[in-house]
Amino acid sequence: MPHVTHLCIIPFGVRRGLSLESETPFMFTLARTVNGKPAFARGADQDVSHLGPGLTATGLFETDGELYVYGAISGRVDAARLIIAPGGVVDGDVVAQDVRIAGRFSGRIFAPHVTIDETGNVKGRVFHTTVTVAHGARIDGRMPWRPQSYFETLKELPETYA
Amino acid sequence: MTIFNRLNPGNTANAAPNPQGRQTMPDNTANQATAPESKRPQAVAQPLYAAAGTGGPMTSVISKALKITGQLESTENIQVDGQIEGDVRGLSVKVGNGARVKGTVYGDEVELAGTVDGKIEAKKVVLTGTARMQGDVIHQDIRIESGAYIDGHCKPDFGKGGKASQPSLKAVAGEKTSAA
Numbered sequence: 001m002p003h004v005t006h007l008c009i010i011p012f013g014v015r016r017g018l019s020l021e022s023e024t025p026f027m028f029t030l031a032r033t034v035n036g037k038p039a040f041a042r043g044a045d046q047d048v049s050h051l052g053p054g055l056t057a058t059g060l061f062e063t064d065g066e067l068y069v070y071g072a073i074s075g076r077v078d079a080a081r082l083i084i085a086p087g088g089v090v091d092g093d094v095v096a097q098d099v100r101i102a103g104r105f106s107g108r109i110f111a112p113h114v115t116i117d118e119t120g121n122v123k124g125r126v127f128h129t130t131v132t133v134a135h136g137a138r139i140d141g142r143m144p145w146r147p148q149s150y151f152e153t154l155k156e157l158p159e160t161y162a
Numbered sequence: 163m164t165i166f167n168r169l170n171p172g173n174t175a176n177a178a179p180n181p182q183g184r185q186t187m188p189d190n191t192a193n194q195a196t197a198p199e200s201k202r203p204q205a206v207a208q209p210l211y212a213a214a215g216t217g218g219p220m221t222s223v224i225s226k227a228l229k230i231t232g233q234l235e236s237t238e239n240i241q242v243d244g245q246i247e248g249d250v251r252g253l254s255v256k257v258g259n260g261a262r263v264k265g266t267v268y269g270d271e272v273e274l275a276g277t278v279d280g281k282i283e284a285k286k287v288v289l290t291g292t293a294r295m296q297g298d299v300i301h302q303d304i305r306i307e308s309g310a311y312i313d314g315h316c317k318p319d320f321g322k323g324g325k326a327s328q329p330s331l332k333a334v335a336g337e338k339t340s341a342a
Contacts, residue, residue: 052222052238059232059248065225075232 047080053087069103082111086119093157101137112151127151222252226260240269242276255284259292274310285320 047065051057055071066081074091081098084090088103095110102117105124112129116122118136126143129151133139221239224230228244240252247264255269261276272284274293287301291309299312302320306312 047225047227048223049225049228049244050220050223052220052236054220054237055222055234055240056236057230057232057234059230061228061230061232063225063228063244065227067228070220071222071236 051088084120086117095154095157097151108157110151110154110157112148224261249280259290281314283320 047063048068049063049065050068051071051073053070055073057071057073057075059075060078061067061073061075062078064080066083067077067079068083068085069088069090070085072089072091076092077090077094077096079094079096081100082090082094082096083100084103084105086102090103090105090107092107093110094105094107097111098113098115099109099111100115100117101120101122103119104121106122107124109122109124109126109128111127114126114128114131116131116133116137116139118134120134120137120139122137122139122141124141126139126141127146127150128143129146129148131143221241222236224240224242224244224246226243229246230244231247233248234240234246234250234252236252238252239254239256240250241256241258242250242261242263243258245262245264249265249268250263251268253269254271254273255267256273257263257267257276257278259275262279263277264279266281266283267274267278269284271286271288272282273288273290274282274295275290276292277294277296279296281297281300282295283300285302287299287304289295289299289304289306289310289312291307293307293310293312295310295312295314297314299314299316300319301316302318304316304318
């Protein structure tokens, strides 16, 4: 794939400034420039995507903003924030800063902050630094803890896990 | 009595025979257990998934910041403002100004204000002034506004059988994979 390697380089000062709102500036090392725009130069309303309940999609999803999934998608998701709404289904690898699951997920999640809601159903591996699991959530798999630095330096996803 | 009975605040049979000093404890735990429980889903889930509850067709929005490489199929409307490399199928597909689709766009209605590099197959096609169409348009009804750019053929063949009629997504996916 052609768009795997290029990273967004941000001066240290800018990162510091942004880290106030996002708490963790790591996403800018992972996030790609989309439409030629770096991650920090984005509008408030144009970076939220909704994939409706009637939508089925397969492939690679890259965004520097939020992605709400009400429908069913499979493949690879690379977002600042992924929200799987109740009824939403995601299958595949997810790299994000923040993941919230109220629907179904199967695959691998690489995210420092993960929240699984009451209606959430997770199968697979959740690599996290902090995780919240609501009472009633269903989890079948492992939730390996990783330090923040693991996500900051994560460039390529590991092929397999034993 | 098991250890779990003691922890269950709803177990009144167990709480009643307790001495008075202990009776306050189940009340406290009951309050603590129910109060945040009822608050939490409202505070968190309500604004977060507000759009999901609304019945009827919901428009999927591919924002400017989103790039999708792959297939999209929806029984509802799709608004594309970002980039899609692959085929898009929806009820009504709007490709906004600045958006880009590299592939075929299928739909009942397709409105193009951005760029399509591929093909449009739709009953009703609208090319606005900012549209840039690189490829063929297969339609039944077409409107082209001044300023639109088309490099391709416009054929009123939509729904006339053969290859022009909407092939299923599987057939399209099969073509793609065999070509790649």
